[in-house]
Amino acid sequence: MLSKIKHNEYFIKLFQWLGGVVNHLLPKKKRIVLYSNWGFRDNVRYLYDYLIDHSYNEKYQIVCASNDFYDLDRTVPRNVVFTRSKIDTLRYFLTSNYFFYCFGGIPIKSVKNQTIVNLWHGMPIKKIGRLESGMSRDINYFDYLVSYSDFFSPVLKESFDVDQDKIIIANAPRNEVFISQSGSTSNKDKVIAWLPTYRKSSKLDSQNGESDEIIPLFNDLDDFRKFDQFLKSVGIRMFVKLHPLQDRINIPKNLTNMIFIDDSWLFEQHTDLYTFLAETDALITDYSSVSIDYLLLNRPIFYVMNDQQAYANTRGFNYTLDQFIAGQVVQNMDQFRYVLSSFSKDQDGFAKLRREKINTFYSGSSAGIKEMLGLVGI
Template sequence: MTLLGDRPLSAATRVAGCIGHAATARLSRVVERDPLLWVFGAQSGEAFTDNAKYLFLHVCAHYPEIRPVWLSANRSVVTTLRSHGYEAYYTYSPRGLDVGRRAGVTFLTHRFGDVCASCSGGALAVMLWHGTPLKRISWDWETGYRTRSVATRAATTYTYRRIDLLTAASEATRESFASAFRIDPEVIAPTGYPRNDVFAREIPGSGIGIDEGLRERVRSLASEGPLWLYLPTYRRIGESAGVVEHVDFAALDSFLAERGAFLLVKAHPFERLALDGDLQRVIRLPTALDVYPLLSATDGLLTDYSSILFDYLLLDRPLVFYPYDVERYRAERGFYYDYESVTPGPVATDFEGLLGALDAAMTEDANGTDDNGYASERARLRERFCREDENRSEAVCEAVFERLNA
């Protein structure tokens, strides 16, 4: 279990972080924090990505009176950001610790360890999170959280109660987040997710960390034929079999060749996916890649339980679902919504069914038809789960200013 994320942390690490957080919270009563110094971090400090990335870029571009600083435990991230003119520090360097101690606002995507948990006590804590939850998370995931040690559960409870603002994609998810984190629903603001702003306009800096050769290849593939993206979710249920046991990638490669199509495959950052080097139509993307700047180049999405399905609704393009272990996943992990009611596209549970579903979706998209009513289903879910204005980053800023001025 984690404080606010996917990768397990030791109980000692969690408790130490809480003690440090409490200590700096007390110190902040004496040494005032700077409300115009905002620090950002993501994915346990390992990457420049997700909602924190896009909000950081927005603040840098539109708020000269604010000092936005990116903190990372990955020195290459710091070097890259500095080379593009942004202020960034190694989290545990003297400058990084000093900035973390004085910042008035802290932005996170997974946990307080996205920056430095021990330095963030007393700052306004803004949890941007990393997706609309379809699968149950945190306290709502019975085997993932409630069976943990007393120390772990106490640290988790402490951490969640220090969230001052949690952003959500829409009002529809307020209840799920309040239940998962056991927090006051009023802490949750349906601002929409900053990462989705990239669908509406070009965002300077959004390509940082993405190899230009890869971006060019994706653009080239999109010009040659239908380009789909496969994003399977991260499975942590018992001894669940991985994607490679359920996808015959050689057969899939032949299927795509017959249709002049391509498939980008991106595994979760915490999973490894080895593919045959002879594949011509199936292209593996780096697991740490921020895929959002590339989504607009794709023609369709293949997934299972990933929250990206809700973001992809904003592009209004075909979706295919391959939940090969749906009954086990439903029993062991669980969903917040009836799975069949939030999957606006063909659903397959075996490989042959997957090929049929992809064929139907690609044909329907090429013909511009909606014989199965999937377009209207996407519209229904988009209205329910997405904020459709084009500046979600600004909505987050407004929510932060409101709390700072309260």
């Protein structure tokens, strides 16, 4: 019942109007709020690390607002506040100079002496926002939206229904670790990360692609066991991280070379997703924007797309495959085993294509975090 009320069009409009009035009346403090309603991760987490590492908390109070901090809030730096309270989050939003988010957001427009930045969580290979089927509500309640380059800006502009002057050409905070660690790894064994996007999500009441599969190419638990033995035979360790919105699945125990991880696992290892990815030798994904980011490492990428047409018919794409693919496309298990076997022998025929895509997607001019903060006045 509560969820239906929150997503009711009339309730949202009333909330926006009342929130706008209060936001206009309340004075703003020298404070930076970092918000995520799907766990304190991704771009807000990397921006937080940057702010603390560069002592921004000496000049600004920094508020971290989320539903899950993965124990990050056990040690609280000076002038930093962690809150899980939605009421406190709204209070901080209404009284702060700066508000950053990459998941969720608060549907209230900014006022004088306040800047709202939508970091988002990746460049839109698949349809998002106003381009999604059935999406009609206003999601433009920010001052700036981050785009990696002019290649992505037109789609972002249409997806969020924003003016061109609201788009900042900048790299994502989470990409900083890729930029600083590009090149080969020092792994003795081949290490691959597999990050499939979600097929079925009860949280979003959404179904994309062939959702009857556990994950692409795997139909039952025995498939996992057989594939685990194959990985062992070719000397590959594969770390599989399901999308946070993907419905949970049954995973067989005692797998040795196919390891399932999540955000909690990463924090237990004292690392984070992109730092972990920077230490891998290759990436497997599909229609996820992580492939755009991983290009910065210039390492092999494989695309498992056995449900391409079904995904196009449900979620839909903003680009053709040729526009964003920079590696081998896999559509069945035999192909999957073949390309991984070739990879284990250091065969890579896509280095030139990856460099071409990097030049297209980043234009050689995407600003870093420091420059982005300067653009928004911090």
